[in-house]
Amino acid sequence: MAPTAPLPAIRPMLALSGALPGEGEEEHWAFEVKFDGARCVTAAPGDGTVRLSTRGGNDASATYPELAALGEQLRGRPAVLDGEVVVLDDQGRPDFGLLQRRMGVADPRRAAHLSGQYPVHLMLFDVMHLDGRSLLGSSYRERRSVLAGLGLGGPHWSVPAFVEGHGHQAWETSLRAGFEGVVAKRLSSRYAPGVRSTDWRKTKHVVTLDVIIGGWSEGRGGITGLPGAALIGVAERAGLRFVGAVGSGLSDRERRDLARYLAVIPRDTSPFINPVGVPAPHWVEPRLVAEITLSGWTSAGHVRHPVWHRLRPDLTRLHDPRPP
Structure with missing residues (x-):
């Protein structure tokens, strides 16, 4: 069997702060919950392992040991995924204060101990590379379809749902549920690594x-x-x-x-x-x-x-x- 090509290092695409798309343009956008967490790029070479990277490119694999099992679920499917690491409170809402107790911990024993007290959950919302093929040029809608087809789900990771064309509904639902806000993503948008793009808009509840x-x-x-x-x-x-x-x-x-x-x-x-x-x-x-x-x-x-x-x-x- 030929050796697998190394996975590319891909910086996360970023959203601009702004108002949600208004009536008349909503149909061209998807709406996701904005999670109060830390950005995480997951690289799984397909051999059962994963490498977790922060937005700044630092290796966070040892910091979140409970996410290591995601590599086994992606065995045989080399992939680079985008998501947000959160710690959930008693009501199931992300709590950044709790997450801060996990961030930056490099000692494996300390990280393992904290994983029992404040377990993290990885919210996966994009896929940029799969099976040796770049998906950067694919549309958001296409990438989300590919991500859904991977069937990812586990005790510490999931693929949250999104809605198309119903920004007001997404806004009200996220407000009632106590989430930080909404991210609107243009359905036709390509993935632009490291770019704060107008194709992604984040709006927080204040x-x-x-x-x-x-x-x-x-x-x-x-x-x-x-x-x-x-x-x-x-x-x-x-x-x-x-x-x-x-x-x-x-x-x-x-x-x-x-x-x-x-x-x-x-x-x-x-x-x-x-x-x-x-x-x-x-x-x-x-x-x-x-x-x-x-x-x-x-x-x-x-x-x-x-x-x-x-x-x-x-x-x-x-x-x-x-x-x-």
Whole structure:
């Protein structure tokens, strides 16, 4: 038997952020769930093994040992596949905070131990090379048909469904299910390695939330002495619960303004009822209310991907974090 040609190294195709295709053009697009995970290119030479690569091209095979059995399912079918590695929470939704506990672990014993605590699942959504033939020039619809024909499925990998021409339905379904958003892919699109293409669009669900500032952490570099992040909470019956820190989205002017406001309401102790875990925090009286956006909540009850929007002077002092 002739030796199998080596598999090509293929960088993942990337999506641009943008609005979903509107009415009148939906029929030309497919819609997939956007998973909150880490991109993974899977190369299976057909001999029962697999090599897992991160978006940056690093070998992650030892990091996710539970995915090794996928190679056996692809024995005799040399392939390069595209997908997303996730860790699912108790409700079956991807939780990036849990996945972070697995990422970058190279020690086999440590990775094996963590695989029992936080098992990963590989969501496969594309095939770029199969049986010695490149599929880069094939359309998305053709590639998905080929992928479905492989019959892949196991305890730690699957091929999620997609819908054609029903973007609004996909959007509403993903929102109700608690997923991060939707990726729209043009049905006729070819696979463009390493390119952030207009043929793939990602749209995230964004939630707006009013939070109470209970402290701040100092910035570094050019913002030394100013708030690098606001420590935020939500009022509950038991008191003010810490839900995270938000610094993304703050402009230099907003940092300076916030520093002036916080300087007149310092306090010596934390106003939060739960641990904060932020180094060298500065506590303040919980009087200022801010509006942030977020993509969801972590399993620990913290905001995911928080972005500062604005202060809410109209709501200041209206929230009392003390129990009634």
